[in-house]
Amino acid sequence: MSDQTTLADDDLFGEAAAEMREEVAGHLDDARAVLPDPDAVWDVEADNVLGVLNTLRSALDVGDAAEHLRQAKKTFIVGQRADAFDDPDDLEAKIEDLESLVTAIEDAEDTxxxxxxxxxxxRNQLREAVEGDGAAADAADDTSDAEA
Known part of the structure; x- marks a missing residue:
C-alpha cells in the first residue's frame, strides 16, 4: 500500500509541477501582452515638447505587467523551493529578463x-530671463534717450 501511495504522490507532484510551470509561463505571457506597444513609444505626435512628453509617459505605462510578473515570481519561488521544475534556470532567466524590461520601462516613465x-x-524661467533682460535694455534705452 505504501508503494501505491508513493506512486500516487509522485504522480500528483508531477501534475502540480506541470501546472506551476504552466502558471508561471501564463503569467509571463500575460505580462508581455500588456507591455507598451513599441510603436506607441517611438512614434509620438504632438504640437510641443510637453505634448510629446505626456504622450510618451502614457505610452510607457506598463499597466498590469508588473502584477503579472509578480504572480509569476511568486509561483516560481514556490515551485523552485519544492524542486518542482526540470529547468528552473531557464524559467528564472525568462523572469529576470522580463523584470529588467519592466523596470527599465518604469524608470523611463519616471524620467x-x-x-x-x-x-x-x-520655459517660464527662460521667458522671465528674456523679458527681464528686455525690460532692462528698454530702461537703459529710455535713459539714454532722456539724456540726449
Whole structure:
C-alpha cells in the first residue's frame, strides 16, 4: 500500500509541477501582452515638447505587467523551493529578463514624468530671463534717450 501511495504522490507532484510551470509561463505571457506597444513609444505626435512628453509617459505605462510578473515570481519561488521544475534556470532567466524590461520601462516613465514637470518651469524661467533682460535694455534705452 505504501508503494501505491508513493506512486500516487509522485504522480500528483508531477501534475502540480506541470501546472506551476504552466502558471508561471501564463503569467509571463500575460505580462508581455500588456507591455507598451513599441510603436506607441517611438512614434509620438504632438504640437510641443510637453505634448510629446505626456504622450510618451502614457505610452510607457506598463499597466498590469508588473502584477503579472509578480504572480509569476511568486509561483516560481514556490515551485523552485519544492524542486518542482526540470529547468528552473531557464524559467528564472525568462523572469529576470522580463523584470529588467519592466523596470527599465518604469524608470523611463519616471524620467519622462520628471521632465514633464521640469520643462514648463524652465520655459517660464527662460521667458522671465528674456523679458527681464528686455525690460532692462528698454530702461537703459529710455535713459539714454532722456539724456540726449
Amino acid at each position: 519622462v514624468g520628471d521632465l514633464t514637470g521640469t520643462v514648463p518651469g524652465i
